[in-house]
Amino acid sequence: xxxxxxxxxxxxxxxxxxxxxxxxxxxxxxxxxxxxxxxxxxxxxxxxxxxxxxxxxxxxxxxxxxxxxxxxxxxxxxxx
Numbered sequence: 001x002x003x004x005x006x007x008x009x010x011x012x013x014x015x016x017x018x019x020x021x022x023x024x025x026x027x028x029x030x031x032x033x034x035x036x037x038x039x040x041x042x043x044x045x046x047x048x049x050x051x052x053x054x055x056x057x058x059x060x061x062x063x064x065x066x067x068x069x070x071x072x073x074x075x076x077x078x079x080x
Contacts, residue, residue: 001049014039
């Protein structure tokens with residue numbers, strides 16, 4: 001997301017940003033539509049790139065090992 005802000009500030013279009021990401025990350029890059037959605041937020045002055053809370057109740061785990069494993073999967077998904 002920060003890379004998208006960088007591209008936006010460099011006066012790149014959403015399509016150009018998508019091309020840059022696709023050339024770098026291949027099939028794992030976000031879609032052009034997602035780039036356009038982020039660019040629209042930036043145009044509206046919304047530069048918050050943090051995950052937004054979905055309103056769902058936070059999951060609570062009693063088993064520390066299970067919670068640690070799920071955290072690892074969450075981190076891996078974010079990196080993709």
